[in-house]
Amino acid sequence: MARVVVDDAADEERAVTADTPFEPHDDGFHRSPDDDPYWTETTWWSFNIPERGIGGWLHAAFHTNRGTVTWRVYVWDPNGARPENLRYFRMASEVPFDATTADLRDVAIPGGGFRVTMLQPLRDYRIEYIDSAADFAIELEFRGVHDPRRYTPGEPPFMEHTHLDQLGHVTGVLTSAGERIAIDCYSIRDRSWAPRGAPRPAGNRPKRPDDDAVRVRFPGGPRWRQIERERGRGRIQYIFGHAGADTGFLAFARVADGDADGWSPLNHGWLVRDGRFELLDKSASAMKNYRDPATGWSAQMDVRLTDVTGRTMPAEGYSVSHICENGGGSTALMRWEFDGRIGWGEDQDIWYPKHFARMRDALQALR
Structure with missing residues (x-):
């Protein structure tokens, strides 16, 4: 062609x-x-x-x-x-x-x-x-x-x-x-x-460690959080919310670089306040997610936002509705509160289904 x-x-x-x-x-x-x-x-x-x-x-x-x-x-x-x-x-x-x-x-x-x-x-x-x-x-x-x-x-x-x-x-x-x-x-x-989407040649696939804990940069914390931040699992999380043209944010979460307390640094994106857009400071912005134990999907989030000029804005959000296409994570409609206002946006929580199932099993464990 x-x-x-x-x-x-x-x-x-x-x-x-x-x-x-x-x-x-x-x-x-x-x-x-x-x-x-x-x-x-x-x-x-x-x-x-x-x-x-x-x-x-x-x-x-x-x-x-x-x-x-x-x-x-x-x-x-x-x-x-x-x-x-x-x-x-x-x-x-x-x-x-x-x-x-x-x-x-x-x-x-x-x-x-x-x-x-x-x-x-x-x-x-x-x-x-x-x-x-x-x-x-x-x-x-x-x-x-x-x-x-x-x-x-x-x-x-x-x-x-x-x-x-x-x-x-x-x-x-x-x-x-x-x-x-x-x-x-x-x-x-x-x-x-x-x-996008090409299969990796079999001869170029890296050898996977037998112990999944080797994949975790900062071990510790709840078991489900440790599974969530395993490296090499194709995890992507993309969040945004805006209360209008003048206030809101957008960011990608580096979940695999998260710490044992559940805070994932944010990569790329912006903070907008008073109509002024600035890039996020990737070293000072982070997100902590809380999951619904019944579904494993995102339920509530705390976000710390700092832009490259030093402006800060905390945000808190909860999920209102979800779509789950492939049995893994979900995309959620999110209601956000920041800067004294209510905004709306999404959480795109992308997983390989088998990885998601392991995390959800740990979240639902009884013993």
């Missing part, structure tokens, strides 16, 4: 730092440096309706070198977390898609997927989805609050990824079972482009 053709500027070699701005062509597809079939571009949009405990996602992963796209749309609320119990869930895998003739700035994702239309480069977008058979639809407008934020490739969790996050004012309508529900929230979109 032919490689994707994009603007020449996208292929220029340049030193990239966390401060390197994105450019208008980054709204489109990017040229893969080779013919890697696992080269992937993503587009992700989130929203919430706090009054109903509703969270929602629209996500697509374009495998441009192999000519397919996998997309999913779902909406969850307190009535159920598994795909079969959600307010809405639909996913289509490896749908034929020719990125050589498509433009991500105005794309209708095939196979019944959603549509993304850029209104203003790097800032404003329209997202639309309709499933007439299910009497379900989503109509969103995303108005960016700030320029997209970049993280330096080569630092976890973005070892090879180019990744951006952006806070936006999201407005629109959710139509579900004949009911039209207004959407008016502040939430996040993200994008990334890099190889």
